[in-house]
Amino acid sequence: MQNSQNNILNDIEAIGKIPAVAHILEIVCNITGMGFSAVARVTSDKWIACEVKDSINFGLVTGGELKLETTICNEIRQHQNPVIIDDVATDLHFSHHQTPKMYGFRSYISMPIILKNGDFFGTLCAIDPSPAKVNTPSTISTFRMFADLIAFHLDAVEQLAASEEKLQQELETAVLREQFIAILGHDLRNPLNAISSSAQLLDRLNHEDRSHRLVNIIRDSSYRINGLIENMLDFASGRLGGGISISLNQDENLEKILIQVVDEMQAVWPDRNIKLNFDFQSPVIADGKRVAQLFSNLLGNALNYSPPESTIEVTAFSNAKEFNLFVANEGKKIPDAAMERLFQPFSRGEVEPNQKGLGLGLYIASEIANAHGGELSVSSTDDKTCFTLIIPTNDSSK
Known part of the structure; x- marks a missing residue:
């Protein structure tokens, strides 16, 4: 009534x-x-x-x-x-x-x-x-x-x-978005940084094998959590905001950036073999930090989905036309059904129990490629999976 x-x-x-x-x-x-x-x-x-x-x-x-x-x-x-x-x-x-x-x-x-x-x-x-x-x-x-x-x-x-009700809902969503991003960017990172720093300190103070293994577990977990936070931050900004932003720099030293990412990954997976083949003949206008993030996602994906004894092959070169990056790993073929949605958020292929994540890494990598006016693609056979990044060498994407 x-x-x-x-x-x-x-x-x-x-x-x-x-x-x-x-x-x-x-x-x-x-x-x-x-x-x-x-x-x-x-x-x-x-x-x-x-x-x-x-x-x-x-x-x-x-x-x-x-x-x-x-x-x-x-x-x-x-x-x-x-x-x-x-x-x-x-x-x-x-x-x-x-x-x-x-x-x-x-x-x-x-x-x-x-x-x-x-x-x-x-x-x-x-x-x-x-x-x-x-x-x-x-x-x-x-x-x-x-x-x-x-x-x-x-x-x-x-x-x-x-329309007014929808606008009010969008304003409320914007507030929640900012709170969400703040929590991810600040409140979660603070304890994570403390954990990572404490692990490094323990590794210096204690050289027992058992303690060293525990420290590596902590460091590995901290690294993976930080990757999740980075991906969720970019997903929140990309889907709820104005898309993933990039800051193009003239003559970005991508070779140095890629090697730095490999070194960081090697510290987490010290027993894995990563083979590099670089040939940079032309300067590249790009956002180095974003390219590093993209490469980190691809390399981490390759390490997670390949046999421990296998070799990850990373090939990168630039010419007057474009910059190319290939990350190839041995392992199972990606199913056709998974291939269709591989670059969509919250979508992953078949995973083993120890292969955990949100399924955002490849989506974020694809969005970074798009922001550069480039493209990220994948091919997969029974023996090998290869992710290929191609972006223009200059700023013609703008």
């Missing part, structure tokens, strides 16, 4: 937000010579005046209610056709109707207001205690035009309200 009442109040408010309604009611009275006009909200159990023009002291004001069963609008709600009466006294159907007698009118016109979605809203109506010539094509077409205009404005008001 409370919801129904709230809906009625919202409908009255919606009509009140349409400045044209007051002018429409005044025009209706002027062209018909009738003294009372109104926009009525008619439901299955209520007749409510949303806006009123009253020069005959009918006594009904905005928000006023008539008993539904006593109104002709109740019948219009059911058949959704207009009702037009020049003079009740000479009208065959309404001369003995209860409504004209109850409310003391002789002329009457009421046009249904049908919303864009087909719902019946109510009526645009007018009455007068004297006869009036209203059953004419021009008057009927004018009322129909005004009813359609009111319906149009009601739809516009509803759409505006929906």
Whole structure:
């Protein structure tokens, strides 16, 4: 019952937000010579005046209610056709109707207001205690035009309200996004940095083999957690913000950057063999930190999904046209179904129990490639999987 009442109040408010309604009611009275006009909200159990023009002291004001069963609008709600009466006294159907007698009118016109979605809203109506010539094509077409205009404005008001609600939700989402990114970027990184620093300190102070193994486990876990945080930060910025941003630098020393990433990975996987083949003949305009992040994701992926005794092959070269990077590893073929969604977020191929992650690494790497105007692709056979990055050597992507 409370919801129904709230809906009625919202409908009255919606009509009140349409400045044209007051002018429409005044025009209706002027062209018909009738003294009372109104926009009525008619439901299955209520007749409510949303806006009123009253020069005959009918006594009904905005928000006023008539008993539904006593109104002709109740019948219009059911058949959704207009009702037009020049003079009740000479009208065959309404001369003995209860409504004209109850409310003391002789002329009457009421046009249904049908919303864009087909719902019946109510009526645009007018009455007068004297006869009036209203059953004419021009008057009927004018009322129909005004009813359609009111319906149009009601739809516009509803759409505006929906847009405002959506905007408010987006603002709330933006606040949550900023809080989420802050938690990832600050609150999680602080204890992670403490763990990583403590592991390094323990490694220096204690040289026992068992302690050394435990320190390596801590360091490895810290490295993987940091990678997860980086990927989630970029995912949040890319999907909830304006996309992954890059800062292009002239003549970026990508060879040095790639070697640094390999050294960091080698510290985490000291027993793995990584073979490098570099040939940089032309300078590359790129975001070095982003390329390092992309390469770290690809190399980490290769280390995770290849046999421990195998060799990871990293090939990189640049020429006057483009920069190429290949990261190849032995291992199982990536299934065709997984290949189709490999660069989508939260999507990973078949994994072993120790291969954990969120499935964001390859998505982030692909987005970094796109931001450079390049492309990241993959090929996979029964023997080898190879990820290929190609980006323009210059800034033609901009």
